[in-house]
Amino acid sequence: QVQLVESGGGLVQAGGSLRLSCAASGSTFSSYAMAWFRQAPGKEREFVAAINWGGGGTYYADSVKGRFTVSREHAKNTVYLQMNSLKPEDTAVYYCAGRVGGIAGTGLHYDYWGQGTQVTVSS
Numbered sequence: 001q002v003q004l005v006e007s008g009g010g011l012v013q014a015g016g017s018l019r020l021s022c023a024a025s026g027s028t029f030s031s032y033a034m035a036w037f038r039q040a041p042g043k044e045r046e047f048v049a050a051i052n053w054g055g056g057g058t059y060y061a062d063s064v065k066g067r068f069t070v071s072r073e074h075a076k077n078t079v080y081l082q083m084n085s086l087k088p089e090d091t092a093v094y095y096c097a098g099r100v101g102g103i104a105g106t107g108l109h110y111d112y113w114g115q116g117t118q119v120t121v122s123s
Contacts, residue, residue: 002026002112004096009117012086016121020081022096022114030054033103034079035110036070038092038119048094049081050103059103064090086121093118 008020022034035050049060049070058070069082079096094117097110104110 002098004098004112004114006094006096006114006117009094009119011120011122014086014088014121014123016086017082017084018086018119020083020094020096020117020119022079022081024077024079024096024098029077029098031100032098033101034070034072035097035099035103036079036081037095037097037107038090039095039116040089040092043092045095045107047105047107050105051079052103053079057103059105083119086119088121088123091119091121 003025005023012018032053036048037045038048039045047061048064049068051058051070051072053072067085072079096114098112099110
């Protein structure tokens, strides 16, 4: 079955950078859309960014546009989220998600989820 495993979270100062990884296994992902979501304490899960695995098209939430970059590496079956110019409001658990088909901006449309990785940005 499809498994998604995130890594790369941690504690960083405001203005710093982190790169999250999502290692995918259990399927051929060329027809998948892969996304990153995040959930801060007391808040609803929100869409961050997504990529079409096959064509490479991307989509970003306005709150991270220009600061975050989503990419994928076919040889490693891995999706990345490069996060630059981090802000305290970026603090959340970040989740990788996957679905067969095109990019969707809501979590309900994604069938596969990782366990999450904590990102904490100090001011």
